[in-house]
Amino acid sequence: MRLDVSSYTIPTDAPESDGTLEWDSTTIVLVQASAGSETGIGYTYGAEVIGTLIESKLAGVVRDRDPLDVQGSWQAMTESLRNNGETGIAYMAVAAVDVALWDLKARLLGLPLAKLLGRYRETVPVYGSGGFTSYSDEQLAEQLSGWVEKGIPRVKMKVGREPDRDPERVRAARSAIGDAAELFVDGNGAYTRKQALALAEQFYADAAVSWFEEPVSSEDLEGLALLRDRVPGPMEVAAGEYGYGIGYFRRMLPNVDVQQADATRCGGITGLLRVDALCAAHETALSGHCAPQIHAHALSACQRTVHLEYFHDHSRIEGMLFDGALSPEGGALRPDESRPGLGIELRQADAERFAA
Numbered sequence: 001m002r003l004d005v006s007s008y009t010i011p012t013d014a015p016e017s018d019g020t021l022e023w024d025s026t027t028i029v030l031v032q033a034s035a036g037s038e039t040g041i042g043y044t045y046g047a048e049v050i051g052t053l054i055e056s057k058l059a060g061v062v063r064d065r066d067p068l069d070v071q072g073s074w075q076a077m078t079e080s081l082r083n084n085g086e087t088g089i090a091y092m093a094v095a096a097v098d099v100a101l102w103d104l105k106a107r108l109l110g111l112p113l114a115k116l117l118g119r120y121r122e123t124v125p126v127y128g129s130g131g132f133t134s135y136s137d138e139q140l141a142e143q144l145s146g147w148v149e150k151g152i153p154r155v156k157m158k159v160g161r162e163p164d165r166d167p168e169r170v171r172a173a174r175s176a177i178g179d180a181a182e183l184f185v186d187g188n189g190a191y192t193r194k195q196a197l198a199l200a201e202q203f204y205a206d207a208a209v210s211w212f213e214e215p216v217s218s219e220d221l222e223g224l225a226l227l228r229d230r231v232p233g234p235m236e237v238a239a240g241e242y243g244y245g246i247g248y249f250r251r252m253l254p255n256v257d258v259q260q261a262d263a264t265r266c267g268g269i270t271g272l273l274r275v276d277a278l279c280a281a282h283e284t285a286l287s288g289h290c291a292p293q294i295h296a297h298a299l300s301a302c303q304r305t306v307h308l309e310y311f312h313d314h315s316r317i318e319g320m321l322f323d324g325a326l327s328p329e330g331g332a333l334r335p336d337e338s339r340p341g342l343g344i345e346l347r348q349a350d351a352e353r354f355a356a
């Protein structure tokens with residue numbers, strides 16, 4: 001198998017920020033894995049240096065392996081990175097290659113990836129996600145209500161940048177989307193425990209917020225458990241987007257209502273299936289984080305899936321770079337049965353102008 005790596009940096013369509021980060025561009029590191037006459041695509045959203053790690057280390061690890069034995073390649077890759085840490089960009093490198101290998105295997109067998117993995121469901125429900133703290137209340141209202149008008153019955157906004165103004169922004173969002181849609185908030189770990197507790201009560205009373213993501217730092221597992229037990233009844237506390245190795249998920253899972261995971265970070269589709277098994281063992285729901293084209297297939301094969309984050313930046317980028325990128329219909333993504341693998345092809349010429 002041969003791995004080819006490229007990176008693209010795409011400017012955002014407006015300045016973006018959440019409770020703890022500001023950005024104006026997003027880099028996608030893309031892997032093409034080739035065997036015979038087929039090529040599979042995988043990717044992760046992270047620093048360009050991930051591509052260097054793939055080329056200098058992982059390409060050699062998988063070169064002589066059987067393209068059908070994806071889990072074997074995954075094990076060989078993770079073992080080879082032991083001294084680099086089984087976390088962070090090392091695991092993102094494994095993730096991008098693992099996804100490319102799954103796509104390649106499905107193409108070699110002429111199957112849609114969801115079908116190769118084995119589906120629990122034919123569609124994956126999504127929630128619209130954006131609502132950046134850098135948006136004006138008008139931008140916020142327009143984006144969130146736009147998703148609801150397109151039939152997505154749940155949307156998420158960022159909070160935590162200006163805690164004093166968050167109740168007002170949350171009320172504005174609720175009034176824009178009407179009473180029927182679910183409203184989620186994501187603090188990205190910006191609040192203290194006491195701030196988060198007080199705001200949870202206010203968000204629920206004012207706007208029936210039903211999901212509070214990272215109300216406190218994801219490193220504060222006791223804080224997450226405290227919030228989980230104390231927020232108003234129907235509100236769910238969720239975290240997990242920075243999870244890499246399985247041990248992270250094992251430690252976090254008992255402290256949240258819904259476990260989040262991102263295949264482009266947690267070691268690819270192979271890694272995500274392991275997280276799903278852990279969720280099944282604990283009877284905990286699993287929600288996917290971002291990268292919709294990958295998760296439409298991967299989460300259809302996860303038993304504990306509740307929904308997927310249909311993130312503004314990633315849906316925009318994947319629509320720009322890939323032919324075959326899926327759009328939600330009826331609030332869900334449906335993998336295309338008529339295309340092999342992930343069902344996407346890189347638009348090389350369009351991508352070139354963003355080459356990093």
Ligand SMILES: [Mg+2]
Nearest residue numbers: 186188213241
């Ligand atoms: Mg989040």
